[in-house]
Amino acid sequence: MDDCVPVAIPMEVNLKLSSEDPSPLVDSTKYKKLVGMLIYLTTTRFDICFAVGVLSRFTNMPHENHWKQGMRVLRYLKGTLNYGITYGHGEILAGYCDSDWVGDYDARRPVSGYCFSLGSGIISWNSKKQATVALSSIEAEYKAACVAACEAVWMRRILADLGVPIHDATVLNCDSQSCMAIAKNPVFHARTKHIEIHYQYIRELIEDGVIELEYCPTNENGADIFTKALGSVQHSGHLFQLGLGPRQ
Structure with missing residues (x-):
């Protein structure tokens, strides 16, 4: 080649x-x-x-x-x-999460993705097929957000051990407003009984001020690159957003 x-x-x-x-x-x-x-x-x-x-x-x-x-x-x-990740100084932990509902055409399971940065290039990322079938795109997004939230908690503890404690809530950007409504509003509990218990963990993190879900449009969601194949314009835009590009 x-x-x-x-x-x-x-x-x-x-x-x-x-x-x-x-x-x-x-x-x-x-x-x-x-x-x-x-x-x-x-x-x-x-x-x-x-x-x-x-x-x-x-x-x-x-x-x-x-x-x-x-x-x-x-x-x-x-x-x-010649591409590489560029890192700069930063102490603000923030992340993106996303999901593609039927990312696996054989098992019909969603594909989740997340990434986190400390103000420059991303330091943690994941692209993985979910363990179970999701009955809706909202459920797939909700599960993806919970997995990303667990990663955020782990990273906050690691950074604290390294002497960089995070006192403010970690912002987790999501492009599904329905997912955000379910995570923030306990009134929707009756509609999410079919979702496994461990995925409800994100609600506690939001109530405790550890995680803060924020909406971002799909074309600005960097985790989109971990859930599906993108066109050249979107692909290159997310690479720039996440800190990957030609090394100087």
Whole structure:
């Protein structure tokens, strides 16, 4: 792939990969090696987290279309070899959370994503398929917000141990006003009885002043890059927002 033609985004928009792909099977050992190397890269290149997460679902029986998508990620990396996360001084912990309701077309489960920063480039991020099926997009967003809130609590404790205590509430940006209403208003409790108990933890954090949910439009939600494939304009915009770009 040394002489490959670079591409602007790691995955095509609206691409639906499935284990029932009609294309021929490929060597699973070779495919696993490719996915393993890409997973290693996600420790510093958060922009490929979603694409690599999708590819890792097909390691048992990879098809040719899955392999081609892996090659596309390499083509994207070819054009962004000089990209890195820029960090500056900051002590304000803030984050974004988002969810794609049916991100996994085989299991029909949502894909959640979150990221946190201390005023510059992001220091923590995650893109993961949820453990259970969500009955609505609001439920998927609510679960994603709770997982992000748990990460925020963990990071506040780590920062306190490092001598950087966070006294103010950690702002968690979310693009679902319905999710925010459920998390803040106990009146909606009857409508969320089907949601697992541990996901209600976010309500306690909001009441205790540990977490503060704020609304942000989808095009300004940096966690969107961890839940779905985006177009080149949105993709590059979120990279700039989260501190990833060409190293000076």
